[in-house]
Amino acid sequence: MLLKDFYTVQKLENVSEGKYDAVVSLNRQHDIFKGHFPGNPVTPGVCMMQIIKELSQEILGSSLFMTNSSNVKFMALINPDINPVLRLELEISGDLESGIKVKNTTSFDDTVALKLTNTYKKA
Template identity: 65%
Template sequence: MLLKDFYKLKSLDKTAEGKYTACITINAAHDVFKGHFPGNPVTPGVCMMQIIKELTQQVANTPLTMKSASNVKFMALINPEVTPELKLELEIAGLDGEEIKVKNTTCFNDTVALKLSCNYSRN
């Protein structure tokens, strides 16, 4: 985990071939929220992208490097004091190859907060 204690993985389940669902809880008391933003915490988009990478690494059981990201859409602010529980749906292709492709949708309650597609390579 790049940011120690930033989030807690509650579950990571394979739901179908190449599809996974993760449930996490963001730590609203983490130091990153002291600066992003004081009195109105917002989960940084780059932190969400790192979480997706870390979950993909766990599924692939190998370190990864992001090669590209496309269709990155931050659709709602994630305030960890209001909605710390997030559900991430990952569609992962290429686990047997050198390039791994991921499509992600991140939600809290019924709200889509983030959608993105990433390409990773094995380190």
């Protein structure tokens, strides 16, 4: 984990071929929220992208290097004081040698907060 104690994985399961569901809980006391932003914490988008990468690495059992990110849509602010529990849907295709494509939808309650497609290669 790049950001120590930033989040905890509560669930990570394979729901069908290439499709995974994860539930993570953000640590609202993490130092990153003291600066982003004081009194109004917002989860940085780059941290969300790191969580997606780390979950993908865990699923694939390999270190990954992001080569491309497309269709990135930040659709709602994630305030860890209000919505600390996030659901991530990951659809993974490809292989480690030619490239892995990960489509993600991140949500809390009934609100979609992030949609993106990342491409990774084995690190």
